Amino acid sequence: MSLFSGPVFEMASKQFHLIADHLEIPQDERDRLLMPKRAIAVSCPIHMDNGRTAVFQGYRVQHHLTLGPAKGGTRFSPSVDIGEIAALAIWMSWKCALADLPYGGGKGGIAVDPLALSKRELENLSRRYMQEMIPFVGPRTDVMAPDLGTNEQVMAWFMDTYSMYQGVTVPEIVTGKPVGSGGTLGRREATGHGVAFLSFKAMERLAIDPTNATAIVQGFGNVGSHAALGLAQRGVKVVGVSDHTIAYYDPKGFDVRAAIDHVARHGVLKGFADAANIDATALLTQPCDVLAPCAIERVIDEDIAHGLNCRILAEGANGPTTPEADRVLAMRNTEIFVIPDILCNAGGVIVSYFEWVQDLQQYFWSKDEVMDRLERALDRSWNQVVERARQDGIANRTAAMAIGVERVRKAKLARGLFP
Numbered sequence: 001m002s003l004f005s006g007p008v009f010e011m012a013s014k015q016f017h018l019i020a021d022h023l024e025i026p027q028d029e030r031d032r033l034l035m036p037k038r039a040i041a042v043s044c045p046i047h048m049d050n051g052r053t054a055v056f057q058g059y060r061v062q063h064h065l066t067l068g069p070a071k072g073g074t075r076f077s078p079s080v081d082i083g084e085i086a087a088l089a090i091w092m093s094w095k096c097a098l099a100d101l102p103y104g105g106g107k108g109g110i111a112v113d114p115l116a117l118s119k120r121e122l123e124n125l126s127r128r129y130m131q132e133m134i135p136f137v138g139p140r141t142d143v144m145a146p147d148l149g150t151n152e153q154v155m156a157w158f159m160d161t162y163s164m165y166q167g168v169t170v171p172e173i174v175t176g177k178p179v180g181s182g183g184t185l186g187r188r189e190a191t192g193h194g195v196a197f198l199s200f201k202a203m204e205r206l207a208i209d210p211t212n213a214t215a216i217v218q219g220f221g222n223v224g225s226h227a228a229l230g231l232a233q234r235g236v237k238v239v240g241v242s243d244h245t246i247a248y249y250d251p252k253g254f255d256v257r258a259a260i261d262h263v264a265r266h267g268v269l270k271g272f273a274d275a276a277n278i279d280a281t282a283l284l285t286q287p288c289d290v291l292a293p294c295a296i297e298r299v300i301d302e303d304i305a306h307g308l309n310c311r312i313l314a315e316g317a318n319g320p321t322t323p324e325a326d327r328v329l330a331m332r333n334t335e336i337f338v339i340p341d342i343l344c345n346a347g348g349v350i351v352s353y354f355e356w357v358q359d360l361q362q363y364f365w366s367k368d369e370v371m372d373r374l375e376r377a378l379d380r381s382w383n384q385v386v387e388r389a390r391q392d393g394i395a396n397r398t399a400a401m402a403i404g405v406e407r408v409r410k411a412k413l414a415r416g417l418f419p
Helices: 007-023 027-034 082-098 119-136 152-166 187-206 222-233 256-266 302-307 323-331 347-361 367-392 396-415
Strands: 038-047 053-062 070-077 104-111 142-146 214-218 237-242 247-249 290-293 312-314 337-339
Touching: 007 027, 007 082, 007 323, 007 396, 027 396, 038 082, 038 119, 053 082, 053 119, 070 082, 070 152, 070 347, 082 104, 082 347, 082 367, 082 396, 104 119, 104 142, 119 152, 142 152, 142 347, 187 222, 187 290, 187 312, 187 337, 187 347, 187 367, 214 222, 222 237, 222 256, 222 290, 237 256, 302 323, 337 396, 347 367, 367 396
Parallel strands: 070 104, 070 142, 214 237, 214 290, 290 312, 312 337
Antiparallel strands: 038 053, 053 104, 237 247
């Protein structure tokens, strides 16, 4: 019986075995490639503002350390469980390998609604979680980053807690920190910028004029808002946006900067343009050139895949499309061009790598240098994926995952099995 279960882990496992079949990987190699190296579960007791003590469950999964330290975000969400975290760590492994970064996949999280905590409680929980993780993480072992429900401030608390225990400042223990605390320029917008950049690559390939194109962005957090802004800045009309509180659709388009300002003031998208309210699921099937799911896993199922009315599916979230939906998209491959998640949202981990390198060297780059290096890295991965897909006559997701899995497998075979 496996420790890992649940629909998200089952999805990651199914995806891997499909790729393993495609690559003809022997059965006796598959568990070593798929199963996480290490899974940590911790209890995080903290003092609440009302004087009582509350205990929250936290997790961290390190998928493999073959190519370097584990790398991945830490999410604070009520739905967090060990299966979901393991799946996200597995996807991070293929993503890092596809981008040719010296990392294995990692992921962590706490089962909590961060919006239900005061700032003091959030700090207490963040510091306690890092305190519990100290025996298992380090700049050469596992480097954390922000994810759903966490941000630069949480990373600063993580870094400070780890540093206090080491007796020296260790900025390279986390990425996604404030710039003044060892963070890098460009990290905040990196993932969304990458989604927009690769969407334009796809538009160019399909001969779509951005100034006549439309986009729908599902999820208006850090990734979605920067993706929408990047698209709008190049002339794309953003006709649909949503977050966990509301969904809006208007063929006339929205002022993306005004939507971002609204969220900055109120914390949510609700109240921005209520006259354009639409069902959140129905938003995904409205006509557009680019559909960018930038929220959570498994939002595009088989039924929605049949109803998609886009030319480009730019997966800003991790695992937004189920394997059943993938089969539908394979049948619609001449209609819908898929930019798979491990390519489309890799901008965040690529710039996290840049931040880690800068912290290790204590030598920092300008924003222009960061963004130029990011676009060149994404361009290399894009070219490899589309060429592999063309050469082998396979889907873009199959091509992307095949490249990532092959690189991890090659490294494991070269290193051998110890002892």
